[in-house]
Amino acid sequence: MRRVTTLFSFTILGLMSLQVSAQQTAAPPSHNEVLIKNAVVMTVTRGNVQNGSVYIKNGKVAAVGKEVNAPSTATVIDAGGKYLTPGIIDSHSHIALDDDVNEATSPITPQMMMIDAFDYQDKAIYRGLAGGVTTSLLLHGSANMIGGQAVVIKHKYGASRDAMLFPGAPQSIKFASGENPKRVYGGKEQLPSTRMGNFAVQRAALVEAQDYMREWDDYNAKVKRGDKDAKAPKHDLKLEALADVLRGKLLVQIHCYRADELLTEMAMAKEFGYKVRAFHHALEAYKVADELAAQGVAIATFSDWWGYKQEAWDAIPWNAVLSMRKGVRVAIKSDSGDFARRLNQEAGKTMRYGGATEEEALKMITINPAWIIGVDDRVGSIEVGKDADLVIWDGYPLSSFGVPDKVLIDGDVYFDRALPGFGMPHYREGE
Amino acid sequence: MGAQSSVVILQSPGLAARRWAFVVGQLLLVLAVCLLSVSVLAQQKIVVLKGGKLLTVSHGVIENGVLVMFSGKITALGTPGSIAIPKGAQVIDVTGMTVYPGLIDSESYLGLTEISAEQSTNDLIEISDEIMPHMHVYDAFHAESELIPVARLNGVTNAIVAPHSQDTLPGQDSLVQLDGKSANDMLLVRDIALPLNFTGEQRRNESWEKRKFPQTRMGLAAQLRQAFVDAQDYADRWADYEKKRADATAKPDDKKGPPSPLKHDLKLEALLPYLQGKKPIVLAAQEPSDLETAVGLARNFNLKFVLNHISHSRPVLDYVASLKVPVIVGPIYEDPRNYERYDAVYSLPGELYKRGVKIAFASYDAHAVRNLPYAAGYATAFGLPHDEALKAITLNPAEIWGVADKLGSLDVGKTANVVVADGDPLDVRSDVKRVFIDGREVPMTSRQTELRDRYSGH
Numbered sequence: 001m002r003r004v005t006t007l008f009s010f011t012i013l014g015l016m017s018l019q020v021s022a023q024q025t026a027a028p029p030s031h032n033e034v035l036i037k038n039a040v041v042m043t044v045t046r047g048n049v050q051n052g053s054v055y056i057k058n059g060k061v062a063a064v065g066k067e068v069n070a071p072s073t074a075t076v077i078d079a080g081g082k083y084l085t086p087g088i089i090d091s092h093s094h095i096a097l098d099d100d101v102n103e104a105t106s107p108i109t110p111q112m113m114m115i116d117a118f119d120y121q122d123k124a125i126y127r128g129l130a131g132g133v134t135t136s137l138l139l140h141g142s143a144n145m146i147g148g149q150a151v152v153i154k155h156k157y158g159a160s161r162d163a164m165l166f167p168g169a170p171q172s173i174k175f176a177s178g179e180n181p182k183r184v185y186g187g188k189e190q191l192p193s194t195r196m197g198n199f200a201v202q203r204a205a206l207v208e209a210q211d212y213m214r215e216w217d218d219y220n221a222k223v224k225r226g227d228k229d230a231k232a233p234k235h236d237l238k239l240e241a242l243a244d245v246l247r248g249k250l251l252v253q254i255h256c257y258r259a260d261e262l263l264t265e266m267a268m269a270k271e272f273g274y275k276v277r278a279f280h281h282a283l284e285a286y287k288v289a290d291e292l293a294a295q296g297v298a299i300a301t302f303s304d305w306w307g308y309k310q311e312a313w314d315a316i317p318w319n320a321v322l323s324m325r326k327g328v329r330v331a332i333k334s335d336s337g338d339f340a341r342r343l344n345q346e347a348g349k350t351m352r353y354g355g356a357t358e359e360e361a362l363k364m365i366t367i368n369p370a371w372i373i374g375v376d377d378r379v380g381s382i383e384v385g386k387d388a389d390l391v392i393w394d395g396y397p398l399s400s401f402g403v404p405d406k407v408l409i410d411g412d413v414y415f416d417r418a419l420p421g422f423g424m425p426h427y428r429e430g431e
Numbered sequence: 432m433g434a435q436s437s438v439v440i441l442q443s444p445g446l447a448a449r450r451w452a453f454v455v456g457q458l459l460l461v462l463a464v465c466l467l468s469v470s471v472l473a474q475q476k477i478v479v480l481k482g483g484k485l486l487t488v489s490h491g492v493i494e495n496g497v498l499v500m501f502s503g504k505i506t507a508l509g510t511p512g513s514i515a516i517p518k519g520a521q522v523i524d525v526t527g528m529t530v531y532p533g534l535i536d537s538e539s540y541l542g543l544t545e546i547s548a549e550q551s552t553n554d555l556i557e558i559s560d561e562i563m564p565h566m567h568v569y570d571a572f573h574a575e576s577e578l579i580p581v582a583r584l585n586g587v588t589n590a591i592v593a594p595h596s597q598d599t600l601p602g603q604d605s606l607v608q609l610d611g612k613s614a615n616d617m618l619l620v621r622d623i624a625l626p627l628n629f630t631g632e633q634r635r636n637e638s639w640e641k642r643k644f645p646q647t648r649m650g651l652a653a654q655l656r657q658a659f660v661d662a663q664d665y666a667d668r669w670a671d672y673e674k675k676r677a678d679a680t681a682k683p684d685d686k687k688g689p690p691s692p693l694k695h696d697l698k699l700e701a702l703l704p705y706l707q708g709k710k711p712i713v714l715a716a717q718e719p720s721d722l723e724t725a726v727g728l729a730r731n732f733n734l735k736f737v738l739n740h741i742s743h744s745r746p747v748l749d750y751v752a753s754l755k756v757p758v759i760v761g762p763i764y765e766d767p768r769n770y771e772r773y774d775a776v777y778s779l780p781g782e783l784y785k786r787g788v789k790i791a792f793a794s795y796d797a798h799a800v801r802n803l804p805y806a807a808g809y810a811t812a813f814g815l816p817h818d819e820a821l822k823a824i825t826l827n828p829a830e831i832w833g834v835a836d837k838l839g840s841l842d843v844g845k846t847a848n849v850v851v852a853d854g855d856p857l858d859v860r861s862d863v864k865r866v867f868i869d870g871r872e873v874p875m876t877s878r879q880t881e882l883r884d885r886y887s888g889h
Binding site: 020029063124126179286307308310312313314315316317319338340341352377395398400421422 | 765
């Protein structure tokens with residue numbers, strides 16, 4: 001009897017809140033046509049549209065503006081004058097990896113694939129979603145100088161594992177420097193235990209990869225010449241992965257705090273001919289922002305977290321804006337399940353510390369992290385042709401008071417605060 | 432000192448009385464100022480904040496208000512017509528700004544740590560034993576910590592400093608003011624409360640091989656009961672001893688003579704003010720089961736207590752309300768349990784408020800104390816009224832910690848801990864422009880602003 005009542009009230013609530021959610025209780029999610037109207041549309045790249053609308057077709061943004069041509073069959077979501085932003089993008093996350101963040105048994109482990117540990121049922125994905133996060137870069141930890149290869153996910157909690165992977169996202173690899181590797185291996189009386197050791201280990205690995213590439217080049221040249229006796233070198237997944245770094249096939253994401261190490265990492269990249277996509281944490285970026293800007297290296301940093309270790313002692317909350325003013329592309333990232341749930345508030349702090357404009361602050365959690373991940377052509381702004389990953393906010397998003405009302409991914413509502421239970425149309429606990 | 436007496440007169444309640452008192456007070460002030468030496472005068476000028484929006488917390492909002500500070504106290508505040516600006520006062524125009532009382536953090540680790548990962552800079556917890564009530568935060572409080580200016584630059588002027596929570600009884604909290612010449616100046620109340628932590632994290636369960644008592648919650652609870660029983664016995668023994676000694680003094684010819692001396696036990700002695708209900712225990716629990724065990728234990732010994740955290744006790748909030756005790760909430764950013772909805776912790780302050788529970792926020796941090804107002808702000812998005820959120824970092828904690836006569840609101844006679852910001856105190860976008868502690872304007876500099884200025888060519 002009790003169960004009947006529950007089901008009944010559930011249905012009624014679903015009907016009252018949204019047609020969309022009522023239709024979507026059945027999996028798999030369908031890419032219906034959706035019209036979001038009566039919103040302050042914060043496009044990020046093309047300004048705000050007051051009393052604007054977004055028309056979504058097949059999971060993509062089909063039109064944005066004051067008036068859009070949507071068919072009468074489209075499901076209408078009235079935003080009630082609230083703010084609409086692109087989904088938040090977290091360019092530094094370790095959620096949904098169980099405890100398998102660090103293969104801390106060797107300082108060079110580029111053949112580790114984070115997707116092998118991806119726990120798509122981790123509730124942290126849901127909690128990030130409820131905070132407006134739609135895309136995350138799940139990185140290896142910082143125990144190793146060269147860690148492993150990241151996985152990019154969309155926060156479609158309740159969907160299958162493969163449906164959560166960001167299709168076609170480029171492959172990133174995580175490097176790290178500073179205190180963590182030297183502590184992990186120094187603690188075991190192994191190399192590295194100093195910053196000298198750190199960089200020596202990194203350089204040695206890259207030289208080994210160069211030798212490996214030469215061996216293969218040599219072999220391939222012999223085959224091409226028709227040398228039937230040519231003997232193929234042994235395949236080595238570790239060196240293959242490093243070779244991909246040298247070939248520029250991987251986006252290099254480097255955990256790095258101190259200004260001197262930022263410079264050393266850039267010099268190392270130059271020496272070996274690869275590009276650094278972004279420095280993560282980069283709490284002293286403000287000291288060498290000109291150099292970072294000249295190299296086109298982005299940073300993914302905290303708004304104001306500091307003092308948790310020696311290399312975070314010179315962190316200042318003005319880092320993001322000081323670096324941005326020098327021309328550095330800046331993202332605010334979480335590095336933790338709980339920061340991920342309020343990245344909007346963290347970005348809002350940059351408006352106070354250094355006076356970022358609304359658009360600059362918003363970029364730090366949307367299009368800039370999208371660039372760091374290499375998916376800025378797909379997400380990170382509200383533009384025609386981009387994925388319809390959108391958040392309707394209750395309250396001004398870049399404040400202490402902004403929280404998501406609804407979150408859409410690929411045009412489907414994945415989170416709706418008005419729904420009972422977990423607030424997810426596609427997920428029911430225990431069913 | 433003459434100046435002090437004028438301030439006392441200014442404390443009289445009621446607007447008319449206050450206005451009259453102000454006239455008298457002003458006359459006395461002039462007299463007092465004349466009597467003061469030049470050097471004292473230089474330190475203790477009258478400061479007036481004029482034109483700001485005063486969030487008094489205790490009696491609403493005063494638009495375009497005037498606030499007068501002298502000799503470390505708020506000596507007058509009100510609308511422009513009601514307050515005469517004393518001659519010779521330093522008048523600061525704060526038109527368009529928000530003026531509010533200094534914020535109070537109800538649990539921080541300021542002064543006990545500098546760099547978290549560097550053990551040599553930490554004085555956070557003694558883990559050699561679980562029962563450590565004779566540890567006093569004031570013995571370790573580092574007044575010159577670089578973290579303190581960072582916290583006060585965002586308007587936090589007072590904080591409870593507590594030891595970390597790995598022991599059931601880790602030691603006694605102090606209430607500090609975040610400016611002063613030395614620790615002596617800054618420690619307002621040295622032993623203000625005793626934390627009793629019962630969250631499961633106090634168990635010594637590192638590994639099966641290394642197991643030692645207390646490995647379970649049963650062990651921790653039994654150990655706590657024994658400690659309080661021992662303290663009761665100790666008090667009884669001393670009472671008996673004092674009585675016998677008094678008897679011996681009264682009857683010097685009695686053959687028995689004075690009793691043999693008793694040994695002091697600092698650990699048990701430290702528990703006595705709490706056992707006698709003179710000071711509060713800060714009872715920390717997370718889940719309903721731990722909460723009820725801890726409350727049961729506190730009731731067995733008639734302890735006066737406030738609750739701490741209870742972040743995952745949603746199912747028993749009516750029970751919590753029935754206890755009629757305040758709750759220190761947070762950290763509200765903490766993840767809910769996997770079985771809880773995403774906003775289970777965010778909405779806890781609002782749910783407690785709805786049930787009539789007095790709440791106060793805490794940072795539970797040292798480096799992030801400055802973010803205290805944002806936690807309160809975030810709770811407003813989940814059902815806590817804005818005024819109540821501000822109250823939960825000002826007047827409520829002042830009342831909970833027994834210092835509401837001095838702190839927590841903009842009222843005549845209270846300590847002049849006053850903050851000026853360019854917006855809503857709870858919003859991340861607001862910039863704090865001025866901070867007064869004890870009526871002194873503190874410089875808006877920290878190690879962090881110095882680094883900022885060095886690298887941005889200011």
